[in-house]
Amino acid sequence: MISDLRTGGAPAEIEGEVCVVGTGPAGMTIALELARKGRRVVLLEGGGDAYEDDTQDLYRGEVVGHRNIDVANSRLRQFGGTSGHWTGLCAPLDALDFEPREGLGGFGWPIRRADLDPFYARAQGYLDLGPYRYDWEDWRRIVPLPALPLDPSRVITDVFQQSPPTRFAEKYHGAVEAEPRIDCWLHANLTDVRLAEGSNAVSSLSVSTLEGHVATVRAKTFVLACGGIENARILLNARAQRPAGIGNEHGLVGRYYTDHMTIEATTVLLADSVDARLYSESQIYDGAELQFGLRLTPELTKRERLTTNSAFLVPQHANEIYSTDYRNHGWIAFSSMVKAFSRGHMPDRLAEHYCDAVDDLGSVATGVFRQVARRVAPPEAAHVFKLRQDAEQAPNPDSRVYLIDAKDRFGQNRIALDWRVSADDLLRLRRTHELIGQAIGAAGLGRVQLGIAETPDLDMAFSGYHHMGTTRMHSDPRRGVVDANCRVHSVENLYIGGSSVFTTGGCANPTLTIVALAIRLAERLAATA
Incomplete structure (x- = not known):
């Protein structure tokens, strides 16, 4: 009730x-x-x-x-x-x-x-997902695309499932x-x-x-x-x-x-003969929509004293219709409205979303054109990728939520959020990318250009909004x-x-x-x- x-x-x-x-x-x-x-x-x-x-x-x-x-x-x-x-x-x-x-x-x-x-x-079941299977070995015989042939003692294929979202x-x-x-x-x-x-x-x-x-x-x-x-x-x-x-x-x-540090950095260049479709496109099999990334093995992660990270390969296409650089606040607002209407629901924050979309009609128009163009353009295999991840942070007691003097309408103190992102957080991610790059090079698949400097720019880390x-x-x-x-x-x-x-x-x-x-x-x- x-x-x-x-x-x-x-x-x-x-x-x-x-x-x-x-x-x-x-x-x-x-x-x-x-x-x-x-x-x-x-x-x-x-x-x-x-x-x-x-x-x-x-x-x-x-x-x-x-x-x-x-x-x-x-x-x-x-x-x-x-x-x-x-x-x-x-x-x-x-x-x-x-x-x-x-x-x-x-x-x-x-x-x-x-x-x-x-x-x-x-x-x-609560999240409308497929079977509880998140090991590549559970899917290898079902999904026909090959995994990258990397040293399994160093880098493994990581499995995620996509909710509608619920x-x-x-x-x-x-x-x-x-x-x-x-x-x-x-x-x-x-x-x-x-x-x-x-x-x-x-x-x-x-x-x-x-x-x-x-x-x-x-x-x-x-x-x-x-x-x-x-x-x-x-x-x-x-x-x-x-x-x-x-x-x-x-x-x-x-x-x-x-929080998770949302970062898109480091470039992976694969040889023309390498098939990376497993990682660049979602796959639907056995009632599950699957996405695959690259991850260091637990043993290597532990030995190197690293935080955990799963890196997704984001294709960098020569044809701009495959580019997603239009995906800013205006496009996201427009997309949210379209998805809600398609389900027969009135969008939340309709006025706000409408204003965001109108304020950036250029991005919205570009996004609509590219979405339609991809349906008729010949498929283009990508061989250049950016690594995108929601990377783990080490726990830090100084990263915190605390009360401030300002109060809400009930007289409750509001909060300040002091999210700390450290150079060590980013250097662990840099080392992860370096190890993935070494595995790709050792397998003769291509090379990696690190996107995180030895003195890292902390501003490259964005919140995943995972509090x-x-x-x-x-x-x-x-x-x-x-x-x-x-x-x-x-x-x-x-x-x-x-x-x-x-x-x-x-x-x-x-x-x-x-x-x-x-x-x-x-x-x-x-x-x-």
Whole structure:
């Protein structure tokens, strides 16, 4: 059932067994899983069914560190959460990502990849993906295109799957509306987390509409699933009973913010005889849309003390109709509108997207022409590529989200995001490219021109808008905010869902792992809540 707290009949008291805050991939998955297991769930969403300027304004904050990032437009405060922005690329984290590694401060997760595998398999369905197979050996006999013949002890072919992408608002609105065990409230903005007197347990949440209708939510168990920035902001603002904020006894809430460094650099020049189509085009087989990249083996990554990275080969065609240099804000806005209309939906932020497209009609016209021209032009094999990646960063406690004096309409402090990108982050990526280049040269396939200097330009790194790590998972409360079960160490019945619990980021888009962790958390809560 879905209701709106703005309506006159909204109650002052709302009760359930489990209260989940946030309707993005983490919160929606947890609520649906719990309901299917017979639990009564209160599901809270601060926004409405669609984009609203005054609601979205609550996400506004400051950027004080690396500037190639955003704190408001990268997120959506509405039903379905930021899945409305998601591009859909999926892969599980590698087993190495969970292990303590030198060069990353020795940090590792308190769980292992094998602990998540059963939940990754179930997450595939939530995201409209194919079978749970992400090893090239699983696809080699199905996909007819050859992999590059590189030394398998050094470089391997990495497998990703492409979601449509799944928009949680579109796919699951009907399921939430029809589920009698889910009591979903829109425009229910969380304004306070209250602990029971004399205990380490949450007793209730205070929620409010922008118009001033307030309510109290009571449950046995509470889950914050509001994203890598907002989860930290909520905990830091909950200072009425704990002056430093809930869960912040060791000053860790908001710290270790990490993101993926989106970088397109380094040129790969392959011989004319080399067939690289596997890497330059998506492939659809066995119910899955696949994309392939190049990655160093886990053993080499560990030995070289590198972060993980999967490099995609972006073709650089001689014929300009194959160029994608038109893909700026105007084209993306136009494309978003077209995709929404094609699905029979009114686009979110229609006026904003329309203005962006009109302001850059040249790019839009170029993009439309090239899209049409490619359908009739003879195919052109590419032999020059750029390496594109969402590269991992090493955890850094100085990279952080913190409160500032400015407040929103509820009197909650806004945040500043101090994203740190270091020269070491980029030098690890440079070394990765160097090793890939050595493997390509040793195989006689071509050569590589490094695009990252020995004194790297930090401005080449852009945010992947993958907000991670601000309530990180660790078995030691002095090194993490939540334990291996995503429970806040210092609160008996408060859990965190989403990428803020990631201990390290890996190089995979976080959404598949977010959903897998959500299913795992729901299993635990269904058994104990």
